[in-house]
Amino acid sequence: MSLERIIMAFAGFMVLLSMALTAWVNHNFIWLTVFVGANLLQSAFTGFCPAAILFKKLGAKPAAELAMTDKP
Template sequence: MNLDRAVLTLAGSMVLVSALMAALVSSWWLLLTAFVGLNLLQSSFTGFCPAALVFRRFGVTSGCAFR
């Protein structure tokens, strides 16, 4: 798995967990979904993604999006 797929897997998982928690616990969990979406949007423009930095430190190989 390369860095791009790892970041997208993490983002998708966080959105699904947030939606599940919003349905079962509290609608305040939708703020996590908004945060993940805003982070994806900002990283598409700037190329900076904090999750990519963390994955890179764990030795995940680079993809074409986050170098």
């Protein structure tokens, strides 16, 4: 799985998790949803994503790099 898809899956998971925590634990977990949304928005404009840095360190590769390794 490419880094980009991992980031999208992680962001979606975090939004769903934060909404579940908001509904079932404490209404202040809505701020986690706000943080995830703000991070997605700023990363769209700046290209800086802390989660991408973390996943790169864990070994995830960008789609372009994966495409180059698949060619014979």
